[in-house]
Amino acid sequence: MKTDVKALVVGGGAVGTSIAYHLARAGWRDVMLLERDELTAGSTWHAAGLLPYFNMSYATTWIHDYSIRFYKTLKAETDLDPGFSVVGNLRMAQSTARMDEYMLYAATAETVGVPFEWLTPRDIAERFPLVRTDDLVGAILHPTDGYINPADVSMAMAKGARQHGATIERRWQVDGYDWAGDHWRVSVTRMAERGGNLVPTDERQVIRAEHVVTATGNHAQRTARMLGIKIPAIPVEHQYIVTEPDPALQAWRAEGHAEHPVLRDADAKWYVREERGGWILGPYERNAPARFRYGVPDSFRADLFPLDLDRIEAEYMSFIHRIPSSEEVGLKADFNGPICYTPDGNPLIGPAPGLRNMWLAEGFSFGITAAGGAGHYLAQMMVEGEAEIDMASLDPRRFGDWITTDWSVAKNEEAYEHVFILHHPDEERPATRPLRTAPCYDRMAALGAQFGAVNGWERPNYFAPQGFDDAQARSFRRGGWWPHARDEARAIREAAGLIDATAFAKHVLKGPGATAFLDWFTTNRLPRVGRVNLTYALTGAGTTRIEYTILRQAEDQYYLVSAGAWAAYDADYLRRAMEDMAPRFGAMVLQDVTTQYGVFALAGPNARDILKALIRDPDPDTALSNARFPWLSAREIELGMVPVTAIRVAYTGELGWELHHPVEMQNHLFDRLMEAGAPHGLKPVGARAQNWLRQEKSYRAFGNELGRDATPLEAGLDRFVDLSKEFHGKYAMQDTGIRARCVTLLLDAGPGDADPWGREAILHDGETVGRLTSGGYSVAHDRPIAMGYVRPDLAAPGTRLKVRMFRDLHDAQVTEDSPYDPQNARIRADG
Template sequence: MKTHVKALVVGGGAVGTGIAYHLARAGWSDVMLLERDELTSGSTWHAAGLLPLFNMSYATSHIHDYSVKFYKTLEEETGLNAGFSVVGNLRMAQTDARMDEYRLYASTAETVGIPYEWLTSAEIKDRWPLVRTEDLKGAIFHPTDGYINPADVTMAMAKGARQRGVLIERKWQVDGYHWTGDHWDVTVTKMVEKGGNLVPSDEQTVIHAEHVVTATGNHAQRTAKLLGIKIPAIPVEHQYIVTEPDPALVEWRKDHPEHPVLRDADAKWYVREERGGWILGPYERGAPARFLYDVPESFRADLFPLDLERIEEEYMSMIHRLPSSETVGLKDDYNGPICYTPDGNPLVGPAPGLRNMWLAEGFSFGITAAGGTGYYLAQMMVEGEAEIDMASLDPKRYGAWMTTEYAARKNEECYEHVFVLHHPDEEREACRPLRTGPVYDRQKALGAQFGCVNAFERPNYYGPLDAPDSFDHDARSFRRGDWWQYAKAEAEAIRKDVGLIDATAFTKHLVRGPGATGFLDKFTCNKLPKVGRINLTYALTDAGTTRTEYTIVRLGEDEYYLVSAGAWTAYDADYLMKSAEDFMGAGGGYVDIHDVTTQWGVFAIAGPKSRDVLREIVKDADPATVLGNKRFPWLSMRDIELGMCPVRAIRVAYTGELGWELHHPIEMQTYLWDLLLEAGEKHGMKLVGARAQNWLRQEKSYRAFGNELGRDATPLEADLPRFIDLSKEFHGKAALEATGVRSKCVTLLIDGPQDADPWGREALYDGDTKVGRLTSGGYSVHFGKSIGMGYVSPVLAVPGTKLKVRMLNELWDAEIVEDSPYDPKNEVIRKDA
């Protein structure tokens, strides 16, 4: 066995072989893959091999699209037939809401370039008369996908990898990882057959690898223990059954092509043909998580007992949809482990806290994702960044708060929700509430309807208290749901009077020490603020794209308070820590960094009357002037006292109104909350949630990380040159300048339907030509119409340009407007006392 390699891939399923293949194709000639058993012996062997393109995630859609196209090329390259049956995928709908889901998805598919067709129930019946259609509203059809043989495609990728120089070693188990400072020493043990089990032998060796990729599937918890990290990838039972031949199907196939993969999403199953019969794969309630801590050594290419009672409802609904299947017997059954994550997206990218350790874990659709994961992960490893933003799949989207119990329960919920309507405003219930601020119960009593960000509860909006029985707080919609009227009233309150927002979920870091100024100056692209002032700035990737957005508050000459997005705490912390280590390792001064997110609460008060509310409770020798422009100018920080609460007040407002962020000791939060509500009552202060805030920030063209800001666009492409100081040196500067402006971020006002607003996933058109996509969407209370932000070519990024946006399968008029269409000169936000 070779003991020195550039990259070691651990795991020989479809995902692992796809990664090894693409690393070699990307130019790394010294790659090895290890498999503890035989290739495909994990979940790959019992997978149904479906290749669904349907996905609400932009990044995952790209991954799946690449896989489907790539698998069609493997036979020409390797001589092995991957067993790809391009029969298409028919996703049926029983309700209007389901059709709305498909319409929203279809616009996302257009931004990726995935083809689709619409079919009525009559057209379905005409093409496939065995399908009962009288209770269907219609369907979306993908003609380019279908299903594939998982073992065949894995072996084809393995052969392609070998042809490119990859070494594949079977029956070797990883038993230890040790980082030496410039490479990994990986201890591996030879596995041998004994009594039908696979057990470790006495033969061990150490492999020296510059990079390691783990694609260990069901064994992810063992991998996590060996690495000393948390990986929320835990398998859930998935069962499917194979029927005996259906005489009606056999007769139909004598002179007709194979049925597409059928998905009755409202019945929670997929069905495809198999040797004259049918395969039924349900996603039922009650499927349990397995292997929460480790996979037993006795479990190899094994299955669990079938639980037919658990899938009885789905089985009966298959008979309803395919009446000819009622008299057909069962031939085979499978119930095996399939890995999930709490949000259903895989974990792809650098491991938290570790160098040159890459994770590719938690694939619930591993066959569909294997090729694309290999392609984009190889780009990240070889080139430093992928061509698409992979942040939504980053393993560090879950922090240290994540536990085994949380992952298991959320993964079970995720399995159950595979075919549950994926509303853009959905809020799943499992494991909630988990992380709450001290005022959670007070907010709940006042009608707060919570969203969950990084497992932290924050109000999305405040519903009615006077008639709770007549209002469905759990109602979701692809259009303007029941919540819309309350978010609108909250947004109007901030524009006209004053509102209070709980922003405690913000990520907060304290950076200090003799090297802090030098480090942050190179780490971020904007000038550092003076003491007592703040600046908005960006940390860039190696490719010059946006890695993180920070509000930097300078507390002292070498002391800084960094505020970033609440959903990305561990993600930001990891990059900040590693970058500081690199800075100090290169001879920079000492930098001390602390994550203080849970030590500080944040309330944002905003609106024309926000100063009036604060004057009621501020303690100062001259309350009339303490909040004025002379003593407290825009974009500055002051330590003030509100009643008995010391507050780090920052004069900035994400809503674009006169306002302050009130950062306070978390243990004083309930006191400050009560104080603010009492002071605000006489000024008509309204409690405001995240949805209204999201609308308002778009009126100011404030970019959001994960939407307009990401690793696929530079800050120049986000049209933020005012936050870039090209006179200094900073990480990613050369790449930023070399990239130029490939596309540009714009704000659009949209004359859309009367009952819907864009969600930020829609395609943009110039006539019949697709020219871009939205990254955010909502409603503008100031302009009285829909609003959105997105990217188009620089030629089109001019105020006054007329475009179209795809919403609910129709094209609606949209116009690019000037940046910050509300208060473009910032006169409101700078207003003096």
């Protein structure tokens, strides 16, 4: 066995073999894969092998698309048949809401180039007469996917990896990782089979690896403990049953008909496919338990759990309802095995938090579908520095260090249950909540706040009358929350609104090296002391990695504010850069002060009058004037008894301030602001109205318009990029050029009962030319608004385009940036 390698892949399932294959194919020599047992001995062996395209995540759709295309090439390359049955995938709907979900998904699929067809109940009945259709409203069919043999596709990728120069070693268990400054020392032990169990032997080795990738599946908790990090990947039981042959199905096939597509009745929460004249039924039921919360027992190998038919009785009966011929068919076999999940159902692909050259590929609930694409895009990140798609939504650092085992267990069980529950774009899953709350949580709840969770924080989405049911208000169109968000948006445009922004990530960077480092790390000029600017940190590929609002508190001290949803993700990148550059720039200290400070955003034409009533200043009438407190500046002020760092910025495009305050004084400040605001029409405002308002100003949002697949210049942020200075990623950004441009669109009307969500395709002359990244409603223009990326030649204001919503095309026009108050007269208003 080699003891010095470029990359060590730990785990020999479908994901691990794919990573080894793609790293070796990319040209890395000395790639080695270790498996503690036999290849595919984990969840791969008992997986049903389905390859569904359907996923509401843009990045995951790309991953699934790559896998499905890639698997079709393996036989020609390796001479091993992966057993790909391209039968298609029919996803049925019992309600118009389910069809709305399919249409929203299809908008994403269209931007990726995924083929699909729409079927009516009559179409289904004519093509698949064994399927009962009288209670269906339609379906979406993917004709190019299907199912595959999990073991065979893994073995094909393993053979391909060897053909490209990788080595694979079985029966070696990793027992420890130690970072040696420029490489990993990985301690491994030879395993042997005794009495049906795997036991360690006395044979041990230490492997020197420049890079390590963990693809340990159900063993992720053991991996986490060895690395000293948190990995919220914990298995959940998934069971499926195999029936005896169905005579009606056998007769149908004997007549020469093709195999049924994989059938999914999402409203009944199951999938079905043919298996040797019978059926495989896989339900996603309620109350499926998580297993191995602290690790897999040494005695558990390719084992299964007892079947729990009582738990899946409802799904089994609905299967009989949908395929009546199955009623008299007996059960032939059953499987109930662990499938790893994550809190949001998406895998963890990318750098391990806080570690160098350690990469995670964990938590694959649809591992066979994702394995090929995960290997491809992770190899791009490792070999080239970045993937060609933005992988932030799958990054392991999207979950902060505040998570616990109990939290992960509850969220993973919820994610399993939600596989077939309607995925509303405005869905808010309830498990574990509330957990992270600002002090004013109860006060906002008493005012009717309907909360969403952002990085665990409870944040108001909107405010509604007491007794309002948020779950029933959700929709793929304008839900019951819509008029409340509209009223809040109007309040900010016409009077004033108060937004809880406590979830913002907040750091203080200081020290002799802070100024030189931050100047190199970000694209914009650094502000003067007491001033603020907006700036960006780039990836090595020149794309956007972090958006910062920077307040310069002293010559060598900076207050950095970034998106709360990405707190751990951003902080890890910043710390790595600081460590790398400290020898060049000098000593620095970074303090995470996120939980020390609450934040209220007060905005609207009456904002100054509200603060005047509270500010303690020798001359309160001029304290907030442009002369003493100009736009993009900050001051230490007192509001009542609360010391506040007030920053004159407003994400809504109105006159406003961010009020950063000691979190323990938040309730006092909240009460005083609401009292002072009452005569001025102050309303509490949630995130949905704020999202609409920022689009009226063409303010880009990280995770939407801003990410690792576009440069700041492509995003139209030239004014925040100072090309006269040197900064990280500058030349890569310039070399990338302009592949697409970010634009703001106003729709002429839209469907009338819906606004874009920010996932839809943009078309011109019948051709898909871009995609939306944000969407909503403009109170200023009284029509739908959206932002997105289009071909550069179609980005000029006035260009007429079309947006796909609910299968129909709707007219839209590219506007100038900031279609509301383009001169910023309101945000700069004096008084």
